Amino acid sequence: MTEAEDELEFDRMEREADYAFRLHLPVEWMPLPARVRFDPPLTESELLRFSETNDIVWIEREADGAIYMRPIAPTIVAMYSGHILADVSIWAETDGRGTCCGRAGWCLPDGSMRGASISWILTEKLNRFTKEERKGFVATAPDFVIEFMSSHHDRAYLEQKMGQWIANGVQLAWLIDSDSRTVTIYRPGEEPEVLIDPSSIQGTGPVRGFELAMGRVWE
DSSP states (O other): OOHHHHHHHHHHHHHHHHHHHHHTOOGGGSOSSEEEOOSSOOOHHHHHHHHHHTTTEEEEEOTTSOEEEEEOOOHHHHHHHHHHHHHHHHHHHHHOSEEEEEEEEEEOTTSOEEEEEEEEEEHHHHTTSOHHHHTSOBSSOOSEEEEEEOTTSOHHHHHHHHHHHHHTTOSEEEEEETTTTEEEEEOTTSOOEEEESOSEEEOOGGGTTOEEEOHHHHO
16 A cells, blocks of 8 residues: 555544544533534534434534533423323324424524424425435424423523524424423414413414313323
8 A cells, every 4th residue: 555545544544533433422421411512513414323323312403503412301201291292193193284203303494403302294394305304304394393391401491492493483382391380382473372280282373173181291
């Protein structure tokens, strides 16, 4: 091998080592929540691989490129979010206009990638993307989002995130807080509406006709 070829091989190995480090950052050792900046920023494919590799934490990308990480949901939140995901999925199947997703990531117009606990998107919008594109984080906003407040969340951060969903095209978003027994409803062009201890929530806008019974959440 010539000296020039040696240099090219060394450069290739160095790039591969850097790529491996970027995707296998030992997040389990980090105090969470945390923000990390990569230089250069992760590409779309690297962000997907990084999320898959570190699935023990919840990973999102801020609009400025920073990677935000927090613990995954505690058991009690996972339990009632699972019930709600099933309710939305059953309604979506009957309604026929859209698709329900659990823990899906969406690349938003402002450059961020946000993960929604539960989201619903019109099928005609989702069908604009190829099967290959849907294997990654689809570059659009869902139409409806449900998020959950838990002890692992910073309330101010999550409220900001809810506003970001709306600013990027989501038509309706619900923030459910089981500790305070409240549901905050976000809509474009309106102030958030807070429901205190509701027995059920009525869907509006894109999910008009959907009703979520809250009994299992408040138990």
